[in-house]
Amino acid sequence: MGNPMKIRAAVKEGVTEVKVLMQHNMETGLRKGADGNLIPAWFITEVKAQYQGRTVLEAQFGQSVSKNPYLLFRFKGGAAGEKVSISWVDNTGDSRTDEVAITA
């Protein structure tokens, strides 16, 4: 299920700014653990942002995205109280969706 994301969506002058902080280890698969063995790759591969059921951003991530990925983007439209949802899928098939109401 993954851990909850922190999402903020705020509308100003007809543009909604969305900030997302996902909680994910984003292991590259190239690091060695304390036992000297490689830690398997474990990272988010796809992210999708939706506003009122419409896709406003899609992203594909590789291993070079930092641990606990951060994302900021803006889309036209949005009103206080309307919903923005963010979903991710990682390379193990785990996924998570969180939703937030837009604030003015």
Add this chain to the structure above:
Amino acid sequence: MNMETNLERRKALKTGASFGLLAVLGAFGLLKSGAAMAEWNKAAFSSKTMEDALSAMGMSSPEDGAASIQLTVPEIAENGAVVPVTVASTLPNVEQISIFVDKNPNVMAANFVLPAGTEGMVTTRVKMGKTANIVAVVKADGKYYRTAKEVKVTAGGCGG
């Protein structure tokens, strides 16, 4: 390690990798219910060089985007594990933004698809193993533009 165990290990790795891929595809199907999703480009994300990554993304000869792309990165990153990157463009109809780190083991960091109505900018954070160029490719009106900036890394982000 003798030859035989090495072969076994290879086999195990191979099986593991294909299971992983299946899992991704399965989850992909689940998420796909809404609008169609751009596919995770395995070839691009496992590319070891900029050339391979760009060609896997179909961006082989982007135009110079130094004037039309605003790439904001720190000059010096004290911590290579968290390097903030903002790519913005004044070009009309920005459809796609891709971010690469040219000296990382896997050079492609992220690809963003921006539908109409989404502004032509995105901010994220990337890992850098050592001093390298952060490369941004922007697709606007069907054309690709590229720019790059060097970030000096004093402590790498891929240490054990």
